[in-house]
Amino acid sequence: MKIALAQINPIVGDLAGNTELILAAAREAHAAGADILLTPELALTGYPPEDLLLRPAFLQQCKQAIGRFIDEVDGITLIVGHPSGVAGDEVFNSASVICDGNLLGRYDKLLLPNNAVFDEVRYFTPGFAPLVFEQDGVQIGIAICEDIWDTEPAAAARDEGAELLLVLNASPFHQAKQETRREVARQRVEENGIPLVYCNLVGGQDELVFDGHSFALNKSGELVLQVPAYQNQIAYCEYIDGDIARSDVAADTPIVESIYGALVQGVKDYIGKNRFPGILLGLSGGIDSALTLAIAVDALGAERCHAVMMPSRYTADISVTDSRAMIDILGCKYSEIEIWPMYESMMAGLADEFAGREMDTTEENLQSRIRGMLLMSLSNKTGKLVLTTGNKSEMTTGYATLYGDMAGGFAVLKDVAKTMVYRLSNWRNEQAIANGQPAPIPERIITRPPSAELRPDQKDQDSLPEYEILDAILAAYVEENLSIADIIARGYAEADVNKVVRLLKINEYKRRQAPVGPRITERSFGKDWRMPITQRFTL
Numbered sequence: 001m002k003i004a005l006a007q008i009n010p011i012v013g014d015l016a017g018n019t020e021l022i023l024a025a026a027r028e029a030h031a032a033g034a035d036i037l038l039t040p041e042l043a044l045t046g047y048p049p050e051d052l053l054l055r056p057a058f059l060q061q062c063k064q065a066i067g068r069f070i071d072e073v074d075g076i077t078l079i080v081g082h083p084s085g086v087a088g089d090e091v092f093n094s095a096s097v098i099c100d101g102n103l104l105g106r107y108d109k110l111l112l113p114n115n116a117v118f119d120e121v122r123y124f125t126p127g128f129a130p131l132v133f134e135q136d137g138v139q140i141g142i143a144i145c146e147d148i149w150d151t152e153p154a155a156a157a158r159d160e161g162a163e164l165l166l167v168l169n170a171s172p173f174h175q176a177k178q179e180t181r182r183e184v185a186r187q188r189v190e191e192n193g194i195p196l197v198y199c200n201l202v203g204g205q206d207e208l209v210f211d212g213h214s215f216a217l218n219k220s221g222e223l224v225l226q227v228p229a230y231q232n233q234i235a236y237c238e239y240i241d242g243d244i245a246r247s248d249v250a251a252d253t254p255i256v257e258s259i260y261g262a263l264v265q266g267v268k269d270y271i272g273k274n275r276f277p278g279i280l281l282g283l284s285g286g287i288d289s290a291l292t293l294a295i296a297v298d299a300l301g302a303e304r305c306h307a308v309m310m311p312s313r314y315t316a317d318i319s320v321t322d323s324r325a326m327i328d329i330l331g332c333k334y335s336e337i338e339i340w341p342m343y344e345s346m347m348a349g350l351a352d353e354f355a356g357r358e359m360d361t362t363e364e365n366l367q368s369r370i371r372g373m374l375l376m377s378l379s380n381k382t383g384k385l386v387l388t389t390g391n392k393s394e395m396t397t398g399y400a401t402l403y404g405d406m407a408g409g410f411a412v413l414k415d416v417a418k419t420m421v422y423r424l425s426n427w428r429n430e431q432a433i434a435n436g437q438p439a440p441i442p443e444r445i446i447t448r449p450p451s452a453e454l455r456p457d458q459k460d461q462d463s464l465p466e467y468e469i470l471d472a473i474l475a476a477y478v479e480e481n482l483s484i485a486d487i488i489a490r491g492y493a494e495a496d497v498n499k500v501v502r503l504l505k506i507n508e509y510k511r512r513q514a515p516v517g518p519r520i521t522e523r524s525f526g527k528d529w530r531m532p533i534t535q536r537f538t539l
């Protein structure tokens, strides 16, 4: 029995397009001799459909699409993920088994994740029974994503006679997630002694990135199929003599490469699925905007990227030289716009109001806001989306200007700490050199000390702890959820920990106004960070 896994990239809410995508996958898999086509979780709607699930018309159309699968899928058993039910009543997260004009059965997801980025209890009623169906004399059980993260659903399917478990998934990426998934799946295989096939989505959806990385484990728990990350493709494995035979096992993707891939996929799909002609960004000669541009060019091609250098009196000559050098390598559209005349004009307009007051961050922020305004004006005129460049360390400490460098539509590095910005930049350069291409990020952009260049001789580290320390404290507090005391007990200076946590707390309002950006860690400042802005808890 040949099983096809559709590692596809549906668009949330595009029921007609996704239906065609699934039908095309069924035709392709059938032509390749497959007996079964397994799709990802909620393949019909894309994942997560969020409050679309509350709209009666949406669920009604999902039902019609299932009718089309029943009418049109031919010669292959389709296992398709979709919502079922009636809005306002019971709605299930389901998988239908469809073959040659018949609906052989419907499975409803038993375990609904409601942690981290998941909200399934808001939308779905849990199912209550396993589904096991027969194909070519083999008893096949079904599970949907979270179902395999606990023991019972797989055991229930095995108790019903399943000899093989097929799992539909919408499992978003974060650092090292693939190892975790495989380990979870391996435990189910070990407990039940049956092989498992895991089909995951690929693609970006707002802040989530699905890396694909579909796989199969044989009954000994060995990896016998692994589909490469971020590839939109149909993969195949064979169930022979009671087990899955070894087929193509793609090598694991190293962490830095997998994060870079997630950022590229996130940008590509946000821009592509929202139909923007391209992107704009402010290129400063610093590492954050340089890395953001490299990612954008990899995602969209140089011709869809427009970098704008906006020097001021405080911009070092090397910032302009290095920006031009980067553009020479990447070949994207580039403009230079002097901001000092605008700054002086704004300051003249404010002179009476500011009379007798010292210079402070107001003037720094004004430069940032002029740049933000120029980029947004170019966006309005050209239809291109502005990418913001702030990283997670800056989003933690509030080291960014509202309506200034935070102005834009998609925050590429929002979940990438500054230390990871360096690792990604170095990796991208090394990868280019290894492929015989010029390194996209000029070396000096990586080696010079970071500066906002908003006043003379400014360096980020004048006002922030060293990034190594800042990022470690940030990861401990945000991702590991440790208390201030726990982090100090790890050996960090009390003053540093207190400073970082204080900055984190007082800047919640800024994060709430920030654009979405791809999630790459176990806890990003997105759906999985829901802190009150107005609050008094201090530990």
Ligand SMILES: Nc1ncnc2c1ncn2[C@@H]1O[C@H](COP(=O)(O)OP(=O)(O)OC[C@H]2O[C@@H]([n+]3cccc(C(=O)O)c3)[C@H](O)[C@@H]2O)[C@@H](O)[C@H]1O
Binding pocket: 361, 364, 365, 368, 390, 394, 398, 399, 400, 401, 402, 403, 404, 405, 451, 452, 454, 460, 509
């Ligand atoms: N709780 C609250 N809820 C809602 N709004 C609140 C608020 N607290 C202040 N605000 C508002 O926010 C304003 C302060 O925020 P904002 O105007 O952004 O300004 P602010 O946070 O005071 O300053 C921005 C900081 O970011 C640094 N920066 C700027 C640009 C680029 C970079 C870089 O390296 O990338 C760094 C800059 O050097 C400065 O330290 C207040 O004036 C007030 O209007």
Ligand SMILES: Nc1ncnc2c1ncn2[C@@H]1O[C@H](COP(=O)(O)OP(=O)(O)OP(=O)(O)O)[C@@H](O)[C@H]1O
Binding pocket: 281, 282, 283, 284, 285, 286, 287, 288, 289, 290, 308, 309, 310, 311, 312, 315, 371, 389, 390, 394, 405, 450, 451, 452, 453
């Ligand atoms: N001279 C400039 N020209 C164009 N854009 C700029 C300029 N200066 C700052 N920006 C924009 O504002 C963002 C914030 O940059 P800033 O230089 O203040 O700090 P940063 O966080 O160190 O970023 P980077 O590493 O990109 O310089 C930059 O990434 C860039 O998009």
Ligand SMILES: NC(=O)CC[C@H](N)C(=O)O
Binding pocket: 041, 113, 118, 144, 145, 146, 147, 149, 169, 170, 171, 172
């Ligand atoms: N969609 C789901 O049920 C995903 C939940 C699962 N824990 C995962 O992240 O892979």
